[in-house]
Amino acid sequence: MAVEVGPLSEEALRRSGLRSLFQRLPKAALSFPKRPNGLPLLLKEGFFERLLSGQTSLNSFPASDVSAAQGDLKHLSFEQLLLICQGDPPSLAGPLAAFWASAESLLYERLSARLGKTAEEAQLVPLIYGALQHVSALPPAEHWLLKGALLFLPSCEVKPLEETAAYCHSNLMKASNVAKERKKLHWEVQHCENPKDFKERQADRATGPRRSSAKGYPAPAPKPAAKADSDAPTESEYETDEEEPKPGSRPRVVSAGLAKAAPAPKPEAGVPPALEQLRKELAAAKAQAADADRVLQERDAMKAELASTKATEAAVQEELARLKEELDSAQASQAALRDELASAQGAEAQAAQDRAACEAAQAEVASLKEELASAKDSEVAVQAEVSKLREELESAKGAEAAQAEVASLKEELASAKDSEAAAQAEVAKLREELESAKAAEAQALQDVEALKEEAAGVQALQEQVASMKAESAALEAAQAETARLGEELVSAKRSEAAAQEELAKIREELVGAKRSEAQAHQELAASEAEKKNAEAAAQEELAKLREELEAQRSEAPARQEAQAPSVTRLATQEAVAAANAAAEEADRLNAALRDSMKDRAEA
Structure with a gap:
């Protein structure tokens, strides 16, 4: 059983799919990443708190705040980006459009990483969730076939391909280079018990736009009735899309210079010359229509490129303004980074002390190992002596002095064993201390490397701050010059006012x-x-x-x-x-x- 979804606007279906995906996943938490010292990683954390909590809409923020917050988008989670991308994108180029485009790009990057799929495959996921709302006539299923894997719909996760009920779709719309806002989606969705056996249906000519002379397109010439079975086009060959071309959106007459002459087919035996002429005219009309479509696609692409260029230019200008506005926050962050650098240097000194203590502990452990080896040698000698004494004891069993000596030797042997056990316990303890010292040293080395990286970042930030300070100094000089000119203007105005007063007095006199x-x-x-x-x-x-x-x-x-x-x-x-x-x-x-x-x- 299969149902058709579309033709529908691909952009509208994507927006609907993002909303459906947002409703299925856990709600985005208002927690943001922190630095190692506990300071917030986001420069505009308050901006995102108000935006994600719903206190303020994106359109209500000043353009400068939106531009300044654009750099923090890369630190947000997938759920937070999904919450931001709800609704319709801005229609005009500017800071809001640049912010929205950056958020969508990062959203699909996070989705691609979440699913382990390519960016092109990740683009299909919102369309799948949007199409899911139009397949209620099919039996229910929790999976959707996605490029050799199964997309688990309740949690948006990818599972290996297996024999289970799943939805499978075929794209009935031919690929085209039209603008993103004008793209259409036309799928055929099937319910398959075994998605491994599914074969995607290829797009046919039935989905192409109809060539109608009433709308300014060349219509195919009529065929003779005698050739209806073989030569007449089928009705599905000229079926229309959901939308007819709007007047003025395409030229009504195709220029003859755009047409490419198609190779003339060889005349068939028994074919009337009039029919052959009609076939040639039909081929020429199709070539002209193809050339017209190509020219229109190129025009749309150039328009899209021009709009993208304008949007990029506006984004660059807004980025420049954002950088200037971030100068104050960067200076504030610089003080915090200096404190972090000082603490890092202190931690590095502490790590050096720990390393020295670790080396001393290693030397002490080596000394204890040598003492332990000496104790073991002594123990072997004692055991040899005990064996010798045992032999002597057996030769003189009846002597009390030998028995007392044996008892004494036993006591000494027990004492030696106790000493050996204590030494082994001490060695085990020293080994544990050595392991903890090694772990502390490794952690200290990691901290030192991280601090070095942070110091490098701080140095780069300082260079950027220095350049910004130079720009700020030039700006301050310009402001001082402006203030001086303003003072001179005020003084001139005051002199003019005094002259006016003097003139009034003279007039009165x-x-x-x-x-x-x-x-x-x-x-x-x-x-x-x-x-x-x-x-x-x-x-x-x-x-x-x-x-x-x-x-x-x-x-x-x-x-x-x-x-x-x-x-x-x-x-x-x-x-x-x-x-x-x-x-x-x-x-x-x-x-x-x-x-x-x-x-x-x-x-």
Whole structure:
């Protein structure tokens, strides 16, 4: 029994498979690797804690944080990478797209290492889990045939090929060079009791796109009815895919320059010339369609390459920004690494002391071995002496002195045996100490090698930090120059403001001077009017005096004749005095007005 899966979007099926795989595996733990001194290995551990715990989505992080965290992806586990790759990838090129692409690449590397398969075979696993949701019509099975092995679906593990129920698939879609987003998947899935006997079905022409003149593609010429059994194409030969080509996605007319002339087949006996001509036209149309597909594939490949180049350029720029932002964290890490280096040097000194102590212990063990060999030689001599004494004892059994000597010799022999046992125990103890010292020395050597490697890494990091410091110094110099120019600009603005204030004051003083000048003109006009009034009054007074004089003359002609000289002289003197007083008052007012105008002009 078999069912068909597809045609479906390969990318959508892969996303569905990753979600299904994530649900089957244990949840990702929020534990991250540490350094030997206990410090976190990840530079952005807080970033991944918030991301993996679901507190913050990937799209909510700043682009600088995403770029800085991209270098820590290589330290995450398979389950953590699988959790990150849930959902849909970013649609635009930038830091998020670069972060997502790096996470997916590392995910498939971890999956390949987990299964012991190639990267190409690891790419099939998410598709298998995605297709598993479309085979509910088949009997249940826990295995899927994967390139000569069985994929155990509940735990995503590979098992050797054996006789057990498993799903087996055949790819019905021909290989093509279309973009990743446009790829289709069309599988035929079977339930096999013995997957060893499964033979994959090859893709046929039934899955190819239909050539239809209604969509801008050359359609095959109709065949005569007489040749329907042998020459007419079958209906499956022109079956369509799930999607028809969209208008504008492919040229409606194939250029004649792209067509390659196919070799003309030899005319068969009894074949009408019209049928032969139709066959030639069909072959030419197929060649043109093949060339058009090839050109479209090349165009899609060039577009994909251009998009990849743009994404790479954006990623490089973001990487440069990330490196600059990591300068502070690298400086902080440098202090920690210096502490580690100091502790490593202390550990190396301790290892040297342990090595010296180990050598002393080895020398002492060698001395004890020599003493033990001497004790064994003495024991052999004692045993020989005991044997000799035994012989003498047997020859003199009745003597009490010999018996006492034998008892004494026995005691000495027991004491020698006790000493030998104690020496053997001491030797065993020394051997244990020697083994522990050797293990400590090996561990110390391993620690020294690890510390040397860390020191080399620290040196490389210091070189990188030095280069970053140089860049930082150049940046600080530029910032200082910018600050100096900013200060000069502020000073210029302040000077300009002071000049504006001074100009405003001058304008105010000018307005005041103009007002004072207008007031002086008014006062001058008033003084001139007063002067004219005074002159008019003096003239009136003089005319009045003249009238009085004329009246006196008319009233007293005689007296006038007698007193004429004195009266005339008196009136004339009074008129002259009044005129002089009026002139002096006018001069005084003019002088006061001039002084006032001069003072205001000076002010």
